[in-house]
Amino acid sequence: MTFKRGSFILIDYVARVKETGEVFDTTLEEEARKHEIYRADVFYEPMLVVLGEGWVVKGLEEALMEMNVGEKKTVEVPPEKGFGRRDPSKIRLVPLRMFRGETGLRPGARVEYRGMTATVRSISAGRVQLDFNPPLAGKTLVYEVEVKEEITDPLGKIKALLHRRLPSVPVDKFSLSLESGVLTVKMPGETYMLDGIQFIKRGFAGDVLRFLPEVSKIVFVEEYARRVEAKPEEAKTAEKPEEKPASEEPS
Known part of the structure:
Protein backbone atom coordinates (compact mmCIF):
# COMPACT_ATOMS: atom_id res chain seq x y z
CA MET A 1 0.00 0.00 0.00
CA THR A 2 1.54 3.30 -1.08
CA PHE A 3 1.37 6.54 0.84
CA LYS A 4 -0.75 9.65 0.35
CA ARG A 5 -0.33 13.36 0.87
CA GLY A 6 -0.01 14.04 4.59
CA SER A 7 1.49 10.64 5.46
CA PHE A 8 4.16 10.72 8.19
CA ILE A 9 7.14 8.55 7.28
CA LEU A 10 10.71 8.10 8.50
CA ILE A 11 13.42 7.63 5.88
CA ASP A 12 17.15 6.95 5.66
CA TYR A 13 19.04 8.07 2.59
CA VAL A 14 22.41 8.70 0.98
CA ALA A 15 22.40 11.53 -1.59
CA ARG A 16 24.98 11.89 -4.38
CA VAL A 17 25.70 14.15 -7.32
CA LYS A 18 25.32 11.91 -10.36
CA GLU A 19 28.03 13.55 -12.44
CA THR A 20 30.77 13.22 -9.80
CA GLY A 21 29.53 10.58 -7.36
CA GLU A 22 30.11 13.05 -4.53
CA VAL A 23 28.01 12.31 -1.43
CA PHE A 24 26.58 15.61 -0.18
CA ASP A 25 24.02 14.51 2.39
CA THR A 26 22.96 11.47 4.40
CA THR A 27 21.03 10.43 7.51
CA LEU A 28 23.56 7.68 8.28
CA GLU A 29 26.54 8.51 10.49
CA GLU A 30 28.66 5.70 9.06
CA GLU A 31 28.19 7.04 5.53
CA ALA A 32 28.90 10.60 6.65
CA ARG A 33 32.21 9.57 8.20
CA LYS A 34 33.09 7.38 5.22
CA HIS A 35 32.64 10.26 2.77
CA GLU A 36 34.16 12.87 5.10
CA ILE A 37 31.04 14.99 5.45
CA TYR A 38 30.42 14.18 9.12
CA ARG A 39 29.34 17.11 11.28
CA ALA A 40 29.21 16.98 15.07
CA ASP A 41 26.17 19.27 15.18
CA VAL A 42 24.03 16.97 13.00
CA PHE A 43 21.80 14.22 14.44
CA TYR A 44 22.24 11.13 12.25
CA GLU A 45 18.94 9.26 12.41
CA PRO A 46 15.91 8.54 10.20
CA MET A 47 14.41 11.78 8.90
CA LEU A 48 10.75 12.68 9.36
CA VAL A 49 8.95 13.55 6.14
CA VAL A 50 5.33 14.68 5.91
CA LEU A 51 4.55 13.93 2.29
CA GLY A 52 3.28 16.80 0.20
CA GLU A 53 4.94 19.47 2.36
CA GLY A 54 8.13 19.91 0.36
CA TRP A 55 10.44 18.78 3.17
CA VAL A 56 12.55 16.96 0.56
CA VAL A 57 13.17 17.81 -3.10
CA LYS A 58 10.23 17.25 -5.43
CA GLY A 59 11.72 14.32 -7.34
CA LEU A 60 12.42 12.38 -4.15
CA GLU A 61 9.02 13.19 -2.68
CA GLU A 62 7.25 11.89 -5.78
CA ALA A 63 9.18 8.62 -5.52
CA LEU A 64 8.37 8.28 -1.81
CA MET A 65 4.65 8.55 -2.57
CA GLU A 66 4.93 5.30 -4.56
CA MET A 67 6.98 3.35 -2.00
CA ASN A 68 6.08 1.11 0.94
CA VAL A 69 7.46 0.63 4.44
CA GLY A 70 10.68 -1.38 4.30
CA GLU A 71 11.24 -0.68 0.61
CA LYS A 72 14.59 0.55 -0.72
CA LYS A 73 14.97 2.40 -4.00
CA THR A 74 17.52 4.34 -6.00
CA VAL A 75 15.93 7.57 -7.22
CA GLU A 76 17.42 9.81 -9.89
CA VAL A 77 16.32 13.43 -9.59
CA PRO A 78 16.80 15.81 -12.55
CA PRO A 79 17.67 19.47 -11.83
CA GLU A 80 14.12 20.73 -12.43
CA LYS A 81 12.87 18.40 -9.66
CA GLY A 82 15.87 18.99 -7.43
CA PHE A 83 17.45 22.37 -6.75
CA GLY A 84 16.51 23.87 -10.11
CA ARG A 85 18.54 24.79 -13.16
CA ARG A 86 21.38 27.26 -12.89
CA ASP A 87 20.32 30.81 -13.65
CA PRO A 88 23.12 32.79 -15.37
CA SER A 89 21.59 36.06 -14.16
CA LYS A 90 22.49 35.05 -10.60
CA ILE A 91 26.22 35.18 -11.32
CA ARG A 92 27.75 38.59 -10.56
CA LEU A 93 31.13 40.31 -10.45
CA VAL A 94 31.79 42.45 -7.38
CA PRO A 95 34.87 44.45 -6.32
CA LEU A 96 37.36 42.53 -4.22
CA ARG A 97 37.51 45.47 -1.80
CA MET A 98 34.00 44.54 -0.65
CA PHE A 99 35.58 41.57 1.11
CA ARG A 100 38.44 43.44 2.75
CA GLY A 101 39.33 41.60 5.95
CA GLU A 102 37.47 38.47 4.86
CA THR A 103 39.45 35.34 5.74
CA GLY A 104 39.23 32.17 3.70
CA LEU A 105 38.11 33.92 0.50
CA ARG A 106 38.83 31.39 -2.24
CA PRO A 107 37.03 29.60 -5.09
CA GLY A 108 34.35 27.31 -3.68
CA ALA A 109 33.96 29.24 -0.43
CA ARG A 110 30.49 30.29 0.73
CA VAL A 111 30.22 33.98 1.62
CA GLU A 112 27.59 36.50 2.67
CA TYR A 113 27.05 39.51 0.40
CA ARG A 114 24.30 42.07 1.00
CA GLY A 115 22.29 39.62 3.05
CA MET A 116 22.53 36.78 0.54
CA THR A 117 24.71 33.65 0.47
CA ALA A 118 26.83 32.99 -2.59
CA THR A 119 29.59 30.68 -3.79
CA VAL A 120 32.91 32.21 -4.84
CA ARG A 121 33.60 31.06 -8.41
CA SER A 122 36.81 32.96 -9.14
CA ILE A 123 39.03 35.82 -7.94
CA SER A 124 40.96 37.88 -10.49
CA ALA A 125 41.90 41.46 -11.44
CA GLY A 126 40.48 42.91 -8.25
CA ARG A 127 37.09 41.27 -8.75
CA VAL A 128 35.26 38.32 -7.26
CA GLN A 129 32.80 36.26 -9.26
CA LEU A 130 29.88 35.25 -7.04
CA ASP A 131 27.28 32.61 -7.86
CA PHE A 132 23.98 33.11 -6.02
CA ASN A 133 22.49 29.88 -7.38
CA PRO A 134 22.05 27.05 -4.85
CA PRO A 135 25.26 24.95 -4.83
CA LEU A 136 23.38 21.95 -6.28
CA ALA A 137 21.48 23.89 -8.94
CA GLY A 138 21.82 22.35 -12.39
CA LYS A 139 22.94 18.99 -11.03
CA THR A 140 21.26 15.59 -11.35
CA LEU A 141 20.98 13.96 -7.94
CA VAL A 142 20.83 10.29 -6.96
CA TYR A 143 19.18 9.21 -3.71
CA GLU A 144 19.51 5.74 -2.22
CA VAL A 145 16.49 5.81 0.07
CA GLU A 146 14.73 3.43 2.43
CA VAL A 147 11.35 3.95 4.10
CA LYS A 148 11.89 2.84 7.69
CA GLU A 149 8.47 3.45 9.21
CA GLU A 150 5.06 5.06 8.81
CA ILE A 151 3.63 6.87 11.82
CA THR A 152 -0.15 6.72 11.99
CA LYS A 231 16.87 19.59 58.05
CA PRO A 232 19.85 19.26 60.39
CA GLU A 233 19.69 16.28 62.66
CA GLU A 234 17.78 17.23 65.72
CA ALA A 235 19.98 17.73 68.71
CA LYS A 236 19.59 15.19 71.41
CA THR A 237 17.42 16.52 74.17
CA ALA A 238 19.79 15.29 76.75
CA GLU A 239 23.10 13.59 76.66
CA LYS A 240 23.68 10.64 78.84
CA PRO A 241 26.40 11.27 81.43
CA GLU A 242 29.58 9.39 80.74
CA GLU A 243 29.55 6.19 82.72
CA LYS A 244 32.48 5.77 85.08
CA PRO A 245 34.01 2.36 85.51
CA ALA A 246 32.90 0.69 88.70
CA SER A 247 35.48 0.88 91.52
CA GLU A 248 37.01 -2.38 92.65
CA GLU A 249 35.84 -3.87 95.93
CA PRO A 250 38.58 -4.27 98.56
CA SER A 251 39.66 -7.85 98.94
Missing part, protein backbone atom coordinates in the same frame (compact mmCIF):
# COMPACT_ATOMS: atom_id res chain seq x y z
CA ASP A 153 -1.23 7.30 15.61
CA PRO A 154 -1.72 10.90 16.79
CA LEU A 155 0.62 10.70 19.78
CA GLY A 156 3.34 9.16 17.62
CA LYS A 157 3.01 12.03 15.14
CA ILE A 158 3.19 14.57 17.97
CA LYS A 159 6.36 12.97 19.32
CA ALA A 160 7.92 12.96 15.85
CA LEU A 161 7.10 16.64 15.31
CA LEU A 162 8.51 17.52 18.74
CA HIS A 163 11.73 15.62 18.06
CA ARG A 164 12.09 17.35 14.70
CA ARG A 165 11.95 20.75 16.38
CA LEU A 166 14.06 19.83 19.43
CA PRO A 167 16.30 16.84 18.61
CA SER A 168 18.80 17.62 21.38
CA VAL A 169 16.36 16.60 24.14
CA PRO A 170 15.08 12.99 24.18
CA VAL A 171 11.36 13.00 23.54
CA ASP A 172 10.73 10.58 26.42
CA LYS A 173 11.73 13.38 28.83
CA PHE A 174 8.51 15.21 27.90
CA SER A 175 5.19 14.23 29.42
CA LEU A 176 2.47 14.35 26.73
CA SER A 177 -1.26 13.90 27.12
CA LEU A 178 -4.11 14.47 24.68
CA GLU A 179 -7.60 14.77 26.09
CA SER A 180 -10.71 16.34 24.55
CA GLY A 181 -8.65 18.10 21.90
CA VAL A 182 -6.21 19.63 24.37
CA LEU A 183 -2.56 18.60 24.10
CA THR A 184 -0.63 19.15 27.32
CA VAL A 185 3.15 19.19 27.06
CA LYS A 186 5.01 19.08 30.36
CA MET A 187 8.47 20.45 29.65
CA PRO A 188 11.59 18.92 31.26
CA GLY A 189 13.61 21.35 33.33
CA GLU A 190 16.59 21.27 30.97
CA THR A 191 14.52 23.04 28.29
CA TYR A 192 13.48 26.06 30.35
CA MET A 193 16.49 28.21 29.49
CA LEU A 194 17.41 26.82 26.07
CA ASP A 195 18.29 29.41 23.45
CA GLY A 196 15.31 30.01 21.18
CA ILE A 197 12.97 27.79 23.19
CA GLN A 198 9.99 30.11 22.63
CA PHE A 199 10.48 29.97 18.86
CA ILE A 200 10.82 26.17 19.08
CA LYS A 201 7.57 25.89 21.05
CA ARG A 202 5.77 28.19 18.63
CA GLY A 203 7.03 26.21 15.63
CA PHE A 204 6.04 22.89 17.21
CA ALA A 205 2.59 24.20 18.10
CA GLY A 206 2.10 25.41 14.53
CA ASP A 207 3.09 22.00 13.18
CA VAL A 208 0.70 20.13 15.47
CA LEU A 209 -2.26 22.41 14.77
CA ARG A 210 -1.59 22.15 11.05
CA PHE A 211 -1.21 18.38 10.76
CA LEU A 212 -3.43 17.01 13.56
CA PRO A 213 -7.07 18.14 13.31
CA GLU A 214 -7.85 16.29 16.54
CA VAL A 215 -5.80 18.88 18.46
CA SER A 216 -7.49 22.25 19.02
CA LYS A 217 -5.34 23.65 21.82
CA ILE A 218 -1.81 23.19 23.15
CA VAL A 219 -0.74 23.89 26.73
CA PHE A 220 2.93 23.98 27.72
CA VAL A 221 3.62 23.31 31.39
CA GLU A 222 6.72 24.28 33.35
CA GLU A 223 6.86 23.31 37.00
CA TYR A 224 8.76 25.21 39.66
CA ALA A 225 8.78 24.02 43.26
CA ARG A 226 10.15 25.43 46.47
CA ARG A 227 13.48 23.86 47.23
CA VAL A 228 13.25 22.03 50.53
CA GLU A 229 16.53 22.12 52.39
CA ALA A 230 17.55 19.10 54.37
Whole structure:
Protein backbone atom coordinates (compact mmCIF):
# COMPACT_ATOMS: atom_id res chain seq x y z
CA MET A 1 0.00 0.00 0.00
CA THR A 2 1.54 3.30 -1.08
CA PHE A 3 1.37 6.54 0.84
CA LYS A 4 -0.75 9.65 0.35
CA ARG A 5 -0.33 13.36 0.87
CA GLY A 6 -0.01 14.04 4.59
CA SER A 7 1.49 10.64 5.46
CA PHE A 8 4.16 10.72 8.19
CA ILE A 9 7.14 8.55 7.28
CA LEU A 10 10.71 8.10 8.50
CA ILE A 11 13.42 7.63 5.88
CA ASP A 12 17.15 6.95 5.66
CA TYR A 13 19.04 8.07 2.59
CA VAL A 14 22.41 8.70 0.98
CA ALA A 15 22.40 11.53 -1.59
CA ARG A 16 24.98 11.89 -4.38
CA VAL A 17 25.70 14.15 -7.32
CA LYS A 18 25.32 11.91 -10.36
CA GLU A 19 28.03 13.55 -12.44
CA THR A 20 30.77 13.22 -9.80
CA GLY A 21 29.53 10.58 -7.36
CA GLU A 22 30.11 13.05 -4.53
CA VAL A 23 28.01 12.31 -1.43
CA PHE A 24 26.58 15.61 -0.18
CA ASP A 25 24.02 14.51 2.39
CA THR A 26 22.96 11.47 4.40
CA THR A 27 21.03 10.43 7.51
CA LEU A 28 23.56 7.68 8.28
CA GLU A 29 26.54 8.51 10.49
CA GLU A 30 28.66 5.70 9.06
CA GLU A 31 28.19 7.04 5.53
CA ALA A 32 28.90 10.60 6.65
CA ARG A 33 32.21 9.57 8.20
CA LYS A 34 33.09 7.38 5.22
CA HIS A 35 32.64 10.26 2.77
CA GLU A 36 34.16 12.87 5.10
CA ILE A 37 31.04 14.99 5.45
CA TYR A 38 30.42 14.18 9.12
CA ARG A 39 29.34 17.11 11.28
CA ALA A 40 29.21 16.98 15.07
CA ASP A 41 26.17 19.27 15.18
CA VAL A 42 24.03 16.97 13.00
CA PHE A 43 21.80 14.22 14.44
CA TYR A 44 22.24 11.13 12.25
CA GLU A 45 18.94 9.26 12.41
CA PRO A 46 15.91 8.54 10.20
CA MET A 47 14.41 11.78 8.90
CA LEU A 48 10.75 12.68 9.36
CA VAL A 49 8.95 13.55 6.14
CA VAL A 50 5.33 14.68 5.91
CA LEU A 51 4.55 13.93 2.29
CA GLY A 52 3.28 16.80 0.20
CA GLU A 53 4.94 19.47 2.36
CA GLY A 54 8.13 19.91 0.36
CA TRP A 55 10.44 18.78 3.17
CA VAL A 56 12.55 16.96 0.56
CA VAL A 57 13.17 17.81 -3.10
CA LYS A 58 10.23 17.25 -5.43
CA GLY A 59 11.72 14.32 -7.34
CA LEU A 60 12.42 12.38 -4.15
CA GLU A 61 9.02 13.19 -2.68
CA GLU A 62 7.25 11.89 -5.78
CA ALA A 63 9.18 8.62 -5.52
CA LEU A 64 8.37 8.28 -1.81
CA MET A 65 4.65 8.55 -2.57
CA GLU A 66 4.93 5.30 -4.56
CA MET A 67 6.98 3.35 -2.00
CA ASN A 68 6.08 1.11 0.94
CA VAL A 69 7.46 0.63 4.44
CA GLY A 70 10.68 -1.38 4.30
CA GLU A 71 11.24 -0.68 0.61
CA LYS A 72 14.59 0.55 -0.72
CA LYS A 73 14.97 2.40 -4.00
CA THR A 74 17.52 4.34 -6.00
CA VAL A 75 15.93 7.57 -7.22
CA GLU A 76 17.42 9.81 -9.89
CA VAL A 77 16.32 13.43 -9.59
CA PRO A 78 16.80 15.81 -12.55
CA PRO A 79 17.67 19.47 -11.83
CA GLU A 80 14.12 20.73 -12.43
CA LYS A 81 12.87 18.40 -9.66
CA GLY A 82 15.87 18.99 -7.43
CA PHE A 83 17.45 22.37 -6.75
CA GLY A 84 16.51 23.87 -10.11
CA ARG A 85 18.54 24.79 -13.16
CA ARG A 86 21.38 27.26 -12.89
CA ASP A 87 20.32 30.81 -13.65
CA PRO A 88 23.12 32.79 -15.37
CA SER A 89 21.59 36.06 -14.16
CA LYS A 90 22.49 35.05 -10.60
CA ILE A 91 26.22 35.18 -11.32
CA ARG A 92 27.75 38.59 -10.56
CA LEU A 93 31.13 40.31 -10.45
CA VAL A 94 31.79 42.45 -7.38
CA PRO A 95 34.87 44.45 -6.32
CA LEU A 96 37.36 42.53 -4.22
CA ARG A 97 37.51 45.47 -1.80
CA MET A 98 34.00 44.54 -0.65
CA PHE A 99 35.58 41.57 1.11
CA ARG A 100 38.44 43.44 2.75
CA GLY A 101 39.33 41.60 5.95
CA GLU A 102 37.47 38.47 4.86
CA THR A 103 39.45 35.34 5.74
CA GLY A 104 39.23 32.17 3.70
CA LEU A 105 38.11 33.92 0.50
CA ARG A 106 38.83 31.39 -2.24
CA PRO A 107 37.03 29.60 -5.09
CA GLY A 108 34.35 27.31 -3.68
CA ALA A 109 33.96 29.24 -0.43
CA ARG A 110 30.49 30.29 0.73
CA VAL A 111 30.22 33.98 1.62
CA GLU A 112 27.59 36.50 2.67
CA TYR A 113 27.05 39.51 0.40
CA ARG A 114 24.30 42.07 1.00
CA GLY A 115 22.29 39.62 3.05
CA MET A 116 22.53 36.78 0.54
CA THR A 117 24.71 33.65 0.47
CA ALA A 118 26.83 32.99 -2.59
CA THR A 119 29.59 30.68 -3.79
CA VAL A 120 32.91 32.21 -4.84
CA ARG A 121 33.60 31.06 -8.41
CA SER A 122 36.81 32.96 -9.14
CA ILE A 123 39.03 35.82 -7.94
CA SER A 124 40.96 37.88 -10.49
CA ALA A 125 41.90 41.46 -11.44
CA GLY A 126 40.48 42.91 -8.25
CA ARG A 127 37.09 41.27 -8.75
CA VAL A 128 35.26 38.32 -7.26
CA GLN A 129 32.80 36.26 -9.26
CA LEU A 130 29.88 35.25 -7.04
CA ASP A 131 27.28 32.61 -7.86
CA PHE A 132 23.98 33.11 -6.02
CA ASN A 133 22.49 29.88 -7.38
CA PRO A 134 22.05 27.05 -4.85
CA PRO A 135 25.26 24.95 -4.83
CA LEU A 136 23.38 21.95 -6.28
CA ALA A 137 21.48 23.89 -8.94
CA GLY A 138 21.82 22.35 -12.39
CA LYS A 139 22.94 18.99 -11.03
CA THR A 140 21.26 15.59 -11.35
CA LEU A 141 20.98 13.96 -7.94
CA VAL A 142 20.83 10.29 -6.96
CA TYR A 143 19.18 9.21 -3.71
CA GLU A 144 19.51 5.74 -2.22
CA VAL A 145 16.49 5.81 0.07
CA GLU A 146 14.73 3.43 2.43
CA VAL A 147 11.35 3.95 4.10
CA LYS A 148 11.89 2.84 7.69
CA GLU A 149 8.47 3.45 9.21
CA GLU A 150 5.06 5.06 8.81
CA ILE A 151 3.63 6.87 11.82
CA THR A 152 -0.15 6.72 11.99
CA ASP A 153 -1.23 7.30 15.61
CA PRO A 154 -1.72 10.90 16.79
CA LEU A 155 0.62 10.70 19.78
CA GLY A 156 3.34 9.16 17.62
CA LYS A 157 3.01 12.03 15.14
CA ILE A 158 3.19 14.57 17.97
CA LYS A 159 6.36 12.97 19.32
CA ALA A 160 7.92 12.96 15.85
CA LEU A 161 7.10 16.64 15.31
CA LEU A 162 8.51 17.52 18.74
CA HIS A 163 11.73 15.62 18.06
CA ARG A 164 12.09 17.35 14.70
CA ARG A 165 11.95 20.75 16.38
CA LEU A 166 14.06 19.83 19.43
CA PRO A 167 16.30 16.84 18.61
CA SER A 168 18.80 17.62 21.38
CA VAL A 169 16.36 16.60 24.14
CA PRO A 170 15.08 12.99 24.18
CA VAL A 171 11.36 13.00 23.54
CA ASP A 172 10.73 10.58 26.42
CA LYS A 173 11.73 13.38 28.83
CA PHE A 174 8.51 15.21 27.90
CA SER A 175 5.19 14.23 29.42
CA LEU A 176 2.47 14.35 26.73
CA SER A 177 -1.26 13.90 27.12
CA LEU A 178 -4.11 14.47 24.68
CA GLU A 179 -7.60 14.77 26.09
CA SER A 180 -10.71 16.34 24.55
CA GLY A 181 -8.65 18.10 21.90
CA VAL A 182 -6.21 19.63 24.37
CA LEU A 183 -2.56 18.60 24.10
CA THR A 184 -0.63 19.15 27.32
CA VAL A 185 3.15 19.19 27.06
CA LYS A 186 5.01 19.08 30.36
CA MET A 187 8.47 20.45 29.65
CA PRO A 188 11.59 18.92 31.26
CA GLY A 189 13.61 21.35 33.33
CA GLU A 190 16.59 21.27 30.97
CA THR A 191 14.52 23.04 28.29
CA TYR A 192 13.48 26.06 30.35
CA MET A 193 16.49 28.21 29.49
CA LEU A 194 17.41 26.82 26.07
CA ASP A 195 18.29 29.41 23.45
CA GLY A 196 15.31 30.01 21.18
CA ILE A 197 12.97 27.79 23.19
CA GLN A 198 9.99 30.11 22.63
CA PHE A 199 10.48 29.97 18.86
CA ILE A 200 10.82 26.17 19.08
CA LYS A 201 7.57 25.89 21.05
CA ARG A 202 5.77 28.19 18.63
CA GLY A 203 7.03 26.21 15.63
CA PHE A 204 6.04 22.89 17.21
CA ALA A 205 2.59 24.20 18.10
CA GLY A 206 2.10 25.41 14.53
CA ASP A 207 3.09 22.00 13.18
CA VAL A 208 0.70 20.13 15.47
CA LEU A 209 -2.26 22.41 14.77
CA ARG A 210 -1.59 22.15 11.05
CA PHE A 211 -1.21 18.38 10.76
CA LEU A 212 -3.43 17.01 13.56
CA PRO A 213 -7.07 18.14 13.31
CA GLU A 214 -7.85 16.29 16.54
CA VAL A 215 -5.80 18.88 18.46
CA SER A 216 -7.49 22.25 19.02
CA LYS A 217 -5.34 23.65 21.82
CA ILE A 218 -1.81 23.19 23.15
CA VAL A 219 -0.74 23.89 26.73
CA PHE A 220 2.93 23.98 27.72
CA VAL A 221 3.62 23.31 31.39
CA GLU A 222 6.72 24.28 33.35
CA GLU A 223 6.86 23.31 37.00
CA TYR A 224 8.76 25.21 39.66
CA ALA A 225 8.78 24.02 43.26
CA ARG A 226 10.15 25.43 46.47
CA ARG A 227 13.48 23.86 47.23
CA VAL A 228 13.25 22.03 50.53
CA GLU A 229 16.53 22.12 52.39
CA ALA A 230 17.55 19.10 54.37
CA LYS A 231 16.87 19.59 58.05
CA PRO A 232 19.85 19.26 60.39
CA GLU A 233 19.69 16.28 62.66
CA GLU A 234 17.78 17.23 65.72
CA ALA A 235 19.98 17.73 68.71
CA LYS A 236 19.59 15.19 71.41
CA THR A 237 17.42 16.52 74.17
CA ALA A 238 19.79 15.29 76.75
CA GLU A 239 23.10 13.59 76.66
CA LYS A 240 23.68 10.64 78.84
CA PRO A 241 26.40 11.27 81.43
CA GLU A 242 29.58 9.39 80.74
CA GLU A 243 29.55 6.19 82.72
CA LYS A 244 32.48 5.77 85.08
CA PRO A 245 34.01 2.36 85.51
CA ALA A 246 32.90 0.69 88.70
CA SER A 247 35.48 0.88 91.52
CA GLU A 248 37.01 -2.38 92.65
CA GLU A 249 35.84 -3.87 95.93
CA PRO A 250 38.58 -4.27 98.56
CA SER A 251 39.66 -7.85 98.94
